[in-house]
Amino acid sequence: MTARAAAGRPLVVPVFLPHAGCPHRCVFCNQSAITGAESLSARPDPDRIARQIESFLAASRPRPLVHIAFYGGNFLGQTPQTVQELLGLAGAYVSGGKADGIRFSTRPDTVEKQNLDAVAPFPVDTVEIGAQSLDDRVLIRSRRGHSASDTAAAVGLLKSRGYRVGLQLMIGLPGQSKDSALASAAQAAALAPDFVRIYPALVLAGSPLARWYRRGRYRPLRLKTAVSLTAQMVGIFSEQCIPVVRMGLQATEDIRPGSQVLDGPCHPAFGELVRSAVWLQQLQDALLDTGENGRLRIWVHPRTESQVRGQNNQNIALLKKRYSLQTISVIKENSLDPETVRIEAGEKLRRVLRCGPVKKRSP
């Protein structure tokens, strides 16, 4: 295990640079709504950013690994001077021992050798690429202005330089079918990123998608469909041992139905709903395999209990009915990994299920 892996997930200090360095206007984008920033400043203000980093660090519990992260724009699309200034600012926290690395998100078509040469002197650990889809038809309909091959090339170049790579994908994009989203997940998994984020497209006020929505040209995914599709995508990444570190946008004052979100699968616990769907599917598969219909016992970590039960205990009720089970007991066990559930039903079924990446068997 590398020292990086041993330290676990880093504390990420987010610095949002809404729309910075981006000449595009993707149909779903309204960065000021997502980040809550009132104006899309042309040039980030270093003093404001330093204050923001300081107050975030002061309010956070110490963690073994701290990353300063620039999100919300197209980091490498900014002028070389701004890129150097921001990396210099964040780099001072690393050299001063307050942080361990820097990460940023950028468009795939800005990951070029020349840009990476300029970044090389700074302690950048991770680059997140806004891929959104690997279906060129969907990318064109979404007015992304880059292709799937740009994403593949960007991942290859970043990996060749030793960066950790995250891929951001979206579901519910214009013209994107379920098959297209699943194919994108499979293609993304084949690129072997270090982690993935999945976001459902929302109809944000002020975005081009909002106009299409009003004219009946676009319909967002319903929550149930978005949860089920994301759960299937999580399965694809888990098979390849790729963690999905975020599902759904962070709930803020602006990101909730009735605020900047006009419609779409917006739920404050979207990730929990997806994990609940993944557990349900895993439990169903296990019961289908054995045809067990007696007494099911499920051992869970306390943090996982509500996911396994589902909202209002609906997973348990559904399993009981569908498999004619006499009883289902959910037993809390602190020693279990929160990603793991142990189940037992009669003599036939004793199994360990996992929600996250599945460890590959040795060949």
Ligand code: SF4
């Ligand atoms: S590339 Fe990113 S910041 Fe630019 S318009 Fe698209 S989603 Fe918004």
